[in-house]
Amino acid sequence: MTTIGRRPAGSPRELTRAADRASFLYLERCTIHRDANAITIEDAEGTTHIPSATIGTLLLGPGTRITHQAMSVLGETGTGIAWVGEHGVRYYASGRALSRTAGLAEAQASCWANRRTRLDVARAMYRLRFPDDDPSGCTRQELLGREGRRVKDCYRTQARRTGVPWNGRRYTPGDFAAADPVNQAVTAAAQAMYGIAHAVVAALGCSPALGFIHSGHELSFVLDIADLYKTEIGIPIAFDTAATSAEDIGTRTRRALRDRIHEVRLLDRIVADIHHLLVPAEGAIAFDDIDEVTLQTDRDLRLAAGIN
Incomplete structure (x- = not known):
């Protein structure tokens, strides 16, 4: 049969x-x-x-x-x-990606492979996170320094808002329980955000490895995308959870984050942000052409496929 x-x-x-x-x-x-x-x-x-x-x-x-x-x-x-x-x-x-076009994957690879456009995307990511701070002209090292200061400020702000004591970020890989409750909550929120970002990146057919701020890891782009929402969603949820109770803090943080993600429709927002970062408005991918397969020449011309 x-x-x-x-x-x-x-x-x-x-x-x-x-x-x-x-x-x-x-x-x-x-x-x-x-x-x-x-x-x-x-x-x-x-x-x-x-x-x-x-x-x-x-x-x-x-x-x-x-x-x-x-x-x-x-x-x-x-x-x-x-x-x-x-x-x-x-x-x-x-399984296979939702998209049958290689448009986003090619746009990501093209932006990543060029040093100038790679820095442009990194700056655009910074603007999404901190719209009140203009990163124009910043090198990647300067962007990292600014980002580090802004995240530290966010930790201190959330500590004052919730009344949770904060003595700095502490995380021991493989030993979740070694940290204090608020650091456990921050870790749980970060790990959940990485999972959500990974699911969207995979669904869109992008490469998880080709990051613009993170580099050298199989999930560099996933880390880039998840970090876009760290100070807005992940860190505040972690401090809110720690302020309530230290009991079962990892599970409670993930559930609170789940509810917040549903409330702000974060998955739709991640999709829109990835398109905005990788594809300029004039180069938007036309889904009507998703079944088109061509052959590429040395001069970047596209020839019809399926012809002997």
């Missing part, structure tokens, strides 16, 4: 545009099957049918099981898949 489907795969032009899809769907403690071109979600409350082409990225949380046929239809309809922790606060692995 053959297991190979005889139906031709649908063209991306026949699918729901990325801009018209739900940005993500989070599922946990259920079994995911396939029924024609829909996926079915089976849990204690029954079965729900969802058209697979209406989902941007499917986030699979704890307790989920998914069949081969369900993965097949999700792949055909260009849905991104990411395996995550509870309510999406950690990232574990992913």
